[in-house]
Amino acid sequence: xxxxxxxxxxxxxxxxxxxxxxxxxxxxxxxxxxxxxxxxxxxxxxxxxxxxxxxxxxxxxxxxxxxxxxxxxxxxxxxxxxxxxxxxxxxxxxxxxxxxxxxxxxxxxxxxxxxxxxxxxxxxxxxxxxxxxxxxxxxxxxxxxxxxxxxxxxxxxxxxxxxxxxxxxxxxxxxxxxxxxxxxxxxxxxxxxxxxxxxxxxxxxxxxxxxxxxxxxxxxxxxxxxxxxxxxxxxxxxxxxxxxxxxxxxxxxxxxxxxxxxxxxxxxx
Amino acid sequence: xxxxxxxxxxxxxxxxxxxxxxxxxxxxxxxxxxxxxxxxxxxxxxxxxxxxxxxxxxxxxxxxxxxxxxxxxxxxxxxxxxxxxxxxxxxxxxxxxxxxxxxxxxxxxxxxxxxxxxxxxxxxxxxxxxxxxxxxxxxxxxxxxxxxxxxxxxxxxxxxxxxxxxxxxxxxxxxxxxxxxxxxxxxxxxxxxxxxxxxxxxxxxxxxxxxxxxxxxxxxxxxxxxxxxxxxxxxxxxxxxxxxxxxxxxxxxxxxxxxxxxxxxxxxxxxxxxxxxxxxxxxxxxxxxxxxxxxxxxxxxxxxxxxxxxxxxxxxxxxxxxxxxxxxxxxxxxxxxxxxxxxxxxxxxxxxxxxxxxxxxxxxxxxxxxxxxxxxxxxxxxxxxxxxxxxxxxxxxxxxxxxxxxxxxxxxxxxxxxxxxxxxxxxxxxxxxxxxxxxxxxxxxxxxxxxxxxxxx
Numbered sequence: 001x002x003x004x005x006x007x008x009x010x011x012x013x014x015x016x017x018x019x020x021x022x023x024x025x026x027x028x029x030x031x032x033x034x035x036x037x038x039x040x041x042x043x044x045x046x047x048x049x050x051x052x053x054x055x056x057x058x059x060x061x062x063x064x065x066x067x068x069x070x071x072x073x074x075x076x077x078x079x080x081x082x083x084x085x086x087x088x089x090x091x092x093x094x095x096x097x098x099x100x101x102x103x104x105x106x107x108x109x110x111x112x113x114x115x116x117x118x119x120x121x122x123x124x125x126x127x128x129x130x131x132x133x134x135x136x137x138x139x140x141x142x143x144x145x146x147x148x149x150x151x152x153x154x155x156x157x158x159x160x161x162x163x164x165x166x167x168x169x170x171x172x173x174x175x176x177x178x179x180x181x182x183x184x185x186x187x188x189x190x191x192x193x194x195x196x197x198x199x200x201x202x203x204x205x206x207x208x209x210x211x212x213x214x215x216x217x218x219x220x221x222x223x224x225x226x227x228x229x230x231x232x233x234x235x236x237x238x239x240x241x242x243x244x245x246x247x248x249x250x251x252x253x254x255x256x257x258x259x260x261x262x263x264x265x266x267x268x269x
Numbered sequence: 270x271x272x273x274x275x276x277x278x279x280x281x282x283x284x285x286x287x288x289x290x291x292x293x294x295x296x297x298x299x300x301x302x303x304x305x306x307x308x309x310x311x312x313x314x315x316x317x318x319x320x321x322x323x324x325x326x327x328x329x330x331x332x333x334x335x336x337x338x339x340x341x342x343x344x345x346x347x348x349x350x351x352x353x354x355x356x357x358x359x360x361x362x363x364x365x366x367x368x369x370x371x372x373x374x375x376x377x378x379x380x381x382x383x384x385x386x387x388x389x390x391x392x393x394x395x396x397x398x399x400x401x402x403x404x405x406x407x408x409x410x411x412x413x414x415x416x417x418x419x420x421x422x423x424x425x426x427x428x429x430x431x432x433x434x435x436x437x438x439x440x441x442x443x444x445x446x447x448x449x450x451x452x453x454x455x456x457x458x459x460x461x462x463x464x465x466x467x468x469x470x471x472x473x474x475x476x477x478x479x480x481x482x483x484x485x486x487x488x489x490x491x492x493x494x495x496x497x498x499x500x501x502x503x504x505x506x507x508x509x510x511x512x513x514x515x516x517x518x519x520x521x522x523x524x525x526x527x528x529x530x531x532x533x534x535x536x537x538x539x540x541x542x543x544x545x546x547x548x549x550x551x552x553x554x555x556x557x558x559x560x561x562x563x564x565x566x567x568x569x570x571x572x573x574x575x576x577x578x579x580x581x582x583x584x585x586x587x588x589x590x591x592x593x594x595x596x597x598x599x600x601x602x603x604x605x606x607x608x609x610x611x612x613x614x615x616x617x618x619x620x621x622x623x624x625x626x627x628x629x630x631x632x633x634x635x636x637x638x639x640x641x642x643x644x645x646x647x648x649x650x651x652x653x654x655x656x657x658x659x660x661x662x663x664x665x666x667x668x669x670x671x672x673x674x675x676x677x678x679x680x681x682x683x684x685x686x687x688x689x690x691x692x693x694x695x696x697x698x699x700x701x702x703x704x705x706x707x708x709x710x711x712x713x714x715x716x717x718x719x720x721x722x723x724x725x726x
Contacts, residue, residue: 033698129689130699193346209339230705237709245316246710
């Protein structure tokens with residue numbers, strides 16, 4: 001046992017084992033994650049959501065017909081006012097129908113996330129690989145008798161951050177660049193429409209459309225891309241300061257996560 | 270795919286998510302995150318990410334995807350083209366001009382008839398006065414009065430005939446212009462329809478070719494990977510290497526041959542379809558042109574007959590009835606002192622005049638109303654062509670979007686498979702896409718790009 005050769009072999013074997021484990025970290029890391037994923041479409045297919053959806057559609061159809069009748073002989077100003085009323089009523093009805101369902105769904109998601117020690121749950125569509133899919137557990141909880149009970153503790157701090165892109169899009173520089181691009185695109189659309197009228201063949205048409213795309217891409221690269229890059233850099237900087245690994249859009253976060261929208265917009269001002 | 274200002278991109282490639290519940294469910298996301306304390310803690314496993322847009326752009330089927338996007342652009346941009354027929358300012362001007370001309374002509378005719386009626390009344394009064402004078406009261410002789418009446422009537426008749434001829438010419442010219450506009454619109458609508466059918470078939474076949482290409486690549490993926498792995502082995506001798514290379518080339522050739530054969534068949538299908546569509550367009554156009562011209566000829570003939578009748582009915586001689594003023598108001602009455610034969614004749618002429626006059630007026634008004642109605646119908650038909658073209662365009666766009674999304678899903682599914690393998694090899698526990706900004710995660714995009722690019726080989 002004390003033979004140095006034997007000891008050497010044992011040491012070599014131990015080293016090889018350790019090296020092997022280190023070389024295949026996937027074995028040890030695959031199941032260890034606090035990131036969960038939820039298929040929101042699967043939840044939308046639940047009977048209670050489908051029923052609410054049908055009710056909202058029926059309500060919308062009735063309301064639309066009523067407004068169309070009223071708007072027929074109304075002035076433009078009145079029509080605009082009616083459109084505003086219509087949207088408000090639809091939003092109210094939507095809140096009325098879906099609000100309680102959202103509350104239950106949110107409690108179920110929080111409950112499952114808590115039981116699985118997840119710090120963040122993202123939309124399954126942005127998950128390419130890994131993460132814990134909690135769709136089934138949430139669905140079971142929502143389909144079961146009684147209301148799901150939310151966890152007492154708030155979710156653990158997450159190293160996945162998120163920003164509200166809509167808020168960032170409203171910062172002055174970003175908005176100016178976006179508005180400029182939208183105007184440019186509208187001009188290009190019109191010019192391309194005129195050019196398409198002169199196209200004699202499919203090849204002509206394809207050439208015109210390729211030019212159109214290229215013009216838009218080029219302009220996007222010169223006007224939008226610098227703003228996008230600087231915005232992304234600002235988000236990354238904020239994220240690094242807060243010890244986050246990456247940042248996704250708020251729309252893709254279902255539960256938890258770390259909101260860095262305000263820090264980012266402050267930095268962009 | 271347009272980038273959002275913060276750099277994120279939609280993975281679903283602009284797919285329209287119309288399901289209200291889904292939109293509503295997004296609220297889940299909004300209410301799902303409270304203000305979290307800032308964390309420096311990290312999750313247990315390594316987190317990676319990929320920039321899906323870049324990968325999609327490098328995928329072998331991206332050209333097909335871009336083709337769909339261009340086709341959608343084309344429909345989006347040209348979906349207004351059929352409306353050009355309806356909203357063409359020239360068309361509207363012509364329509365307005367035509368209406369104005371017809372209204373003017375109607376007014377003129379009515380004025381002429383009113384003037385004629387007034388003059389007839391004056392002439393009749395003059396005739397009665399002449400008859401009274403010939404009975405001993407004095408004034409011009411009956412022959413003189415009759416001569417004057419005839420002269421006036423001839424002048425009126427000539428004026429009406431000339432005006433009617435001018436109206437007819439104007440109407441004919443307008444009809445010709447309208448015919449041409451309708452023929453052009455019909456031609457455009459038919460050509461557009463054929464074009465859409467052809468492009469839809471071409472897209473469908475191209476989509477099938479892409480699917481075939483993908484299927485062939487997937488079917489051979491395992492064998493290809495094994496051969497590549499074998500080739501990358503340093504211990505492989507030359508003969509074995511050559512054999513492996515041959516097998517790899519054979520796989521590529523087999524796939525390329527299968528795809529080429531499919532393309533040849535598709536080209537033949539498209540050529541046949543093009544010929545069929547061409548014949549169909551020509552046939553439909555001929556039928557429509559014939560119908561348009563037939564309608565115009567019929568309208569013109571009707572108008573000509575009507576005007577000819579009008580001219581004829583105005584050639585009816587002199588005044589017939591005396592108009593006297595009784596108590597300050599004009600009244601038509603027969604002079605009781607007239608000889609019975611003359612009275613009978615005057616009564617007969619007066620009756621004829623009244624009937625013809627009323628008939629003329631009715632005919633003229635009815636004619637113009639009918640013409641206006643006819644025009645309204647024809648413009649409605651033009652608008653109908655446009656509306657149906659627009660509906661068809663909408664359906665085409667929806668169909669293209671569906672195909673685009675299906676292909677996009679196919680592409681991303683394949684990328685996902687590649688990324689999963691890389692993640693497993695590199696020990697990454699979670700891989701996300703649609704990242705707004707990376708901070709410390711592992712970027713797997715370069716590795717995935719290499720794998721995706723190898724699919725081109």
